[in-house]
Amino acid sequence: MITFLKRLTNKNTQINKPVFRFCTANPSNNDVLGDYVIKSKMSGHSSENLYEKYKNFYNVQIEKINIPGTTIVKNRDQAHKVVKILKSLPNREHAWDTETVDVDAKLESPIGKGKIICASAFCGIDVDFGNGPRLFIDNFAQNTDLILIFKEYLEDSRYKKIWHNYGFDRHIFYNHGINVQGFGGDTMHLARLADPSRGPKEYSLANVTKHYEEEIKYLKRSLIDDLRKSIQVNTQELQTVLTALQKGADLPHEIIQKFQLHRFNSRDEQIHFINDQMQKWLIKKQPAYLYEKYYLNTNLKTNMKQLFGKKKYLKDGKEGKTIEFPNTIRMHTDPELIEKWVHYSCLDAEITFFVFQVLKDELKSLSTNFEDMRNMLDLYNKYWKPFGEILTDLERRGFELNLEHLDKIRVQAENDMIKLEKQFLDWVCSTQQGVEQFNYSSAQQLQQLFFAPFKRKKRVTKDKIDANLDEKEKKDLEGIKNFEENSAIDDEDDNFRQESFNEQNEDYDEDDDEESPQKKKRLFKKAKPQEDDDDGYLSDGRKKSVRKEEDDIPQTKAFKVLNIKGIIPEGKKKPPKQLDMNITGLGLDVINLTDSGMPAADLPVLKILAGNPKKGNYGAIGEYYKQKGDEEMGKKASQAIESLIQLKQVETLLTTFIIPLRELADKDGRIHCSLNMNTETGRISARKPNLMNQPSHDKDVYKIRSAFQAGKGKKLIVADYGQLELRILAHMTNCKAMIDAFKMGGDFHSRTAMGMYPKLKEEIEKGELLLEWDKSQGEPPAPLLKDKYSSERKKAKMMNFSIAYGKSAHGFSKDWNCSMKEAQEALDAWFADRKEVKEWQDNTKKIALEHGYTQTMMGRYRNLERLTHSKSARHLVQHGLRASINTPIQGGAADLVIAAMVKVSKDPKLNELGYELLLQIHDELILEGPEEHAQEALARVIEIMENPLDTPLLLKMEVDAKVGNNWYECK
DNA sequence: ACACTGGGCCAC
DNA sequence: AAACGTGGCCCAGTGT
Known part of the structure; x- marks a missing residue:
């Protein structure tokens, strides 16, 4: 428990903690900077409410700032004028963005926390808000809540607002009492739809902009040119303008517009002169002119780092690596920063506007013929756009938690940990001296204890390897590799590669047919500069490492521990904070290796070590001590490791689920996660906290799921699809055996087993074996398949689940601890009556290899070039091939559930009954609504989920749904 | 004190 | 080199 408590107080904070200054508080004073120096942590969890504090x-x-081309709203009058102009533009998209205080987006939800310090909007280069097309709205200090003047407009669905990461801004607006309506699109989602495979960090506004830089520049230029072309200027008008100018009179808008866009090429000196004069005069009048003059060629990137980042100085005066940012209040009030700040803020909205236009074109070029849609833009408008808004609804709504229950199980879990830790530590201490502070949470310490001494393979980061490659090597890697040499191991893969090689060299540039695969191939803009083999990223966005040289680990190794007893070593006066703790390894046989070549000490390994002490099986550790002639110690060790296993499980439940849920709940006890469309397959993911990986029924020993409850007087409906992905597979492959099996109903896995083993089929045909039996009809007249051949059924079930993921014979042989031949036979058996699946897989892989993409059921594209490109390393190609067959299934299921959610959320009957969506977990929907309408709503939810699409699939979608008071009950 | 990496584990 | 796809997150250890 000591180590556990220590860790709780030693959390990584990940928070930037700048010191900021605020300008004068008194308008009658001079604008002296630094009158107030406020030290603030600006932590997300800070109780300080800076927005309120400075109102x-x-x-x-x-008040002082004035930027040509940028309309800065500094008071109520200006705000009203601007609202009027916004309302005069109902037929175009309005791009919006906000900057915020009092919320740390990295750590916490913007729901109920965080305020707008300023907002910006952009509706086109031809819009003049008074001082140009850029719009900046102050909402801080003297202008606190000025944004409320825009409330009516923002809540009016006739005006379509577009965003980059709508959810965040929508929640922040809601914190001001503004419920934004008229969602026009989210450029983050558009970019994902266009190409979901660019890497986890490539969908920030800055990176999306960079990706489409050329297109945006072209668009901006052509918008200006179009305006110019539409304007003809004659000499008479020119004279009128000149005269008017000399008199200092205001000219009609139309006239001004003509002149400000006209280029007086080489008419004569006078015209040039007039034009110059006029431009000087017009400078404050014309939005597009201002836009062209000041912003057309500005840097497109909206990178915070470039504008405001400063390298932190170390104590010795050298520049450090970490980059510091002033906080938003500082940037909003510092005379040296505010111009850049306004520019930055406006640029976000402006670039969102342009990126949106470019992405619309991009999506139009990606075709599909699913339902009535023609391309990805249709798909966006029909499904992804409404879904994007639904996600923000779910985030805002949250899920009610039973906090008392969480507190109760937290105490329970902590007490359990104390007991279990003692049981484990007692044994550890009996193996050697001085390991009282052994940390069971440390994989390294466990590795050391069980397996040292051993040889490990040292990892080196990819960066370093790249740096070490000399130029020649790099060139070699970039060059075209020999096909034979680089081809995959499997024969089938060899075939794919050979074919793709041939086709790529034939007629590549000829085909202009819209539907031709060659055309599609070119639809993906090349992502980052192609690396030689790897994208270099882990699934969570972190840099990957690569194996390299070997390295020995000694039998005894020191680990740092806190000096809790205050021991003073010889020759020292003060107790050091940390001491060395030596751990001497037992030298057990290594059971499994980690990715980096270290001996793994994970759950399967520990289970092998422990055996099953309750049944008298003392596992590998028992065997180890037996050989040393100490059977008693073996028993103790086995029991200790058994405790360790439980201990680690309890620890996981406590630290990743119970405690974060409690801490992230809002003041009303509701938990609001962030739901993101950020996967390569089109699934969603959840963060802060991740509500999609809550322990499932059998692992949920503390009943964490029962803390997710319906509100007072309400019920939950939990509805999930049965074998959704297998049904999608059956549909997409048009596999007769699978479709029939689903049509017959009953236990699908038993049916699979029957298809795999002729012997079982025979018995069933003879009536000696039953596929299923309704127990209410009494005892079955013959044994059931799932009882008599449970291991066959189990195998069939595992294969059903893993084959869609692309699992190979090698994987099965490892899992089942059998030979490759046996595993291959099982695989062949699975495919025996499912030839269509095999054909479809082969064809899909072929397309992936040839053209570098795969498509989901709805026609969504996933770009796999990085993996399947001929330059890619072999293991990446194989990964790409598995992904190519998995994505249509996983992504198709995601498509279908999205369709279901759109239907559910706008269903008049469910709305009338008061039932609302709370959460989606891939194939499961959770709704909440009034108790009295539960059954009616349940039936309706099932009805919708079974028929989510306009055109039905080849087989029925089966939905299992339950009503309950909490999530645990609804199993 | 913070950022980053490796190991491990939860869900579908 | 890897062998099952898609995610998020917690902890320890180490480098800066």
Whole structure:
């Protein structure tokens, strides 16, 4: 428990903690900077409410600032004028963005926390808000809540607002009492739809902009040119303008517009002169002119780092690596920063506007013929756009938690840990001296204890390897590799590669047919500069490592531990904070290796070590001590490891589920996660906290799921699809055997087993074996398949689940501890009556290899070029091939559930009954609504989920749904 | 004190 | 080199 408590107080904070200054608080004073130096942690969990705190201050900088082409709303009058202009533009998209205070987006939800410090909007280069097309709205200090003047407009669905990461801004607006309506699109989602495979960090506004830089530049230029072309200027008008100018009169808008866009090429000196004069005069009048003059060629990237980042200085005066940012209040009030700040803020909205237009074109070029859709833009409008808004609804709604229950199980779990830790540590201490502070949470210490001494393979980061490659090597890697040499191991893969090689060299540039695969291939803009073999990223966005040289680990190794007893070593006066703890390894046979070549000490390994002490099986550790002639110690060790296994499980439940749930719940006890469309297959993911990986029924020993409850007087409906992905597979492959099996109903896995083993089929045909039996009809007249051949059924079930993931004979042989031949036979048996699946898989892989993409059921594309490109390393190609057959299934299921959610959320009957969606977990929907309408709503939910699409699939979608008071009950 | 990496584990 | 796909997150250890 000591180590556990120590860890709780030693959490990584990940918070930037800048010191900031605020300008004068008194409008009558001079704008002296630094009158107030406020030290603030700006932590997300800070109780300080800076927005409220400064509402009586006066930000002189906002009053002073004046930027050509940028309309800065500094007071109520200007706000009303701008609203009027916004409302005069109902037929175009309005791009919006906000900057915020009092919320740390990395750590916490913007729901109920965080305020707008300023907002910006952009509706096109031809819109003049008073001082140009860029719009910046102050909402801080003297202008606190100025944004409320825009409330009516923002809540009016006639005006379509577009965003980059809508959810965040929508929640922040809601914190001001503004419920934004008229969702016009989210460029983050558009970019994902266009190409979901660019890497986890490539969908920030800055990176999306960079990706489409050329297109955006072209678009901006052509917008200006179009305006110019539409305007003809004659000499008479020119004279009128000149005269008017000399008199200093205001000219009609139309006339001004003509002149500000016209280029007086080489008419004569006078015209040039007039034009110059006029431009000087017009500079404050014309949005597009201003836009062209000041912003057309500005840097497109909206990178915070470039604008505001400063390298932190170390104590010795050298530049450090970490980059610091001033906080938003500082940037909003500092005379040296505010211009850049306004520019940055406006650029976000502006670039969102342009990126949106470019992405619309991009999506139009990606075709599909699913349902009535023609391309990805249709798909976006029909499904992804409404779904994007639904996700923000779910985030806002949250899920009610039973906090008392969480507190109760937290105490239970902590007490269990104390007991289990003692049981384990007692044994560890009996193996050697001085290991009282052994940390069971440390994989390294466990490795050391059980397996040292051993040889490990040292990992080196990819960066370092790249740096070590000399130029020649790099060139070699970039060059075209020999096909034979680089081809895959499997014969089938060899065939694919050979074919793709041939086709790529034939007629590549000829085909202009829209539907031709060659055309499609070119639809993906090349992502990052192609690396030689790897994208270099882990699934969570972190840099990958690569194996390299070997390295020995000694039998005894030191680990640092806290000096809790305050021991003073010889020759020292003060107790050091840390001491060395030596762990001497037992030298057990290594059971499994980690990715980096270290001996693994994970659950399967520990289970092998422990055996099953309750049944008298003392596992590998028992065997180890037996050979040393100490059977008693073997028993103790086995029991200790058994405790360790439980201990680790309890620890996981406590630290990843119970404690974070409690801490992230809002003041009303509801938990709001963030739901993201950020996967390569089109599934969603959840964060802060991840509500999609809560322990399932059998692992949920503390009943964590029962803490997710319906509100007072309400019920939950939990509805999930049965074998959704297998049904999608059956549909997409048009596999007769699978479709029939699903049509017959009953236990699908038993049916699979029957198809795999002729012997079982025979018995069933003879009536000696039953596929299933309704127990209410009494005892079955013959044995059931799932009882008599449970191991066959188990195998069939495992294969059903893993084959869609692309699992190979090698994987099965490892899992089942059997020979490759046996595993291959099982695989062949599975495919025996499912030839269509095999054909489809082969064909899909072929397309992936040839053209570098795969498509989901709805026609969504996943770009696999990085993996299947001929330059890619073999293991990456194989990964790409598995992904190519998995994505249509997983992504197709995601498509279908999205369709179901869109239907559910706008269903008039469910709305009337008061039932609302709370959460989606891939194939499961959770709704909440009034108790009295539960059954009616249940039936309706099932009805919708079974028929989510306009055109039905080849087989029925089966839905299992339950009503209950909490998530645990609804199993 | 913070950022990053490796190991491990939860879900579908 | 890897052998089952898609995610998020917690902890320890180490480098800066």
